Amino acid sequence: MKNKQEDLIRYKDGNLYCEVADIWIDPSKPVKRALITHAHFDHFTIGCEEYFSTNETAILIKERVGDNLKIKTYDYGEEFKVNGINISFHPSGHILGSSQIRFIFAEEKWLISGDFKLQRDETCKQYEE
Numbered sequence: 292m293k294n295k296q297e298d299l300i301r302y303k304d305g306n307l308y309c310e311v312a313d314i315w316i317d318p319s320k321p322v323k324r325a326l327i328t329h330a331h332f333d334h335f336t337i338g339c340e341e342y343f344s345t346n347e348t349a350i351l352i353k354e355r356v357g358d359n360l361k362i363k364t365y366d367y368g369e370e371f372k373v374n375g376i377n378i379s380f381h382p383s384g385h386i387l388g389s390s391q392i393r394f395i396f397a398e399e400k401w402l403i404s405g406d407f408k409l410q411r412d413e414t415c416k417q418y419e420e
């Protein structure tokens with residue numbers, strides 16, 4: 292359990308990390324659990340035990356690095372739980388499959404945005420406010 296003064300999500304080793312869920316966001320090195328905001332390679336590292344992303348991001352990543360990855364995929368807005376934290380992906384308008392990631396834990400709510408774009412783009416879902 293986290294103590295009160297600690298942030299749910301914080302910087303650790305240059306990456307965003309959620310200790311309660313033991314999950315990293317776009318980690319730059321292999322970790323146990325990685326949330327991937329989108330399929331650009333400055334946001335992706337090979338060698339993580341388990342990945343979580345949108346369906347579209349998983350398709351793009353597998354297209355580029357092969358099928359040999361354990362990726363759990365979700366629709367936009369679909370909530371899933373990791374160690375009691377509710378996590379969901381929401382459109383960020385950057386590229387196909389790109390997302391902001393929402394964390395809900397007890398009364399705390401966090402929204403992590405990686406790359407995003409506010410203009411309309413025919414190739415992906417629009418940024419969700």
Ligand SMILES: [Zn+2]
Pocket residue numbers: 329331385406
């Ligand atoms: Zn990008």
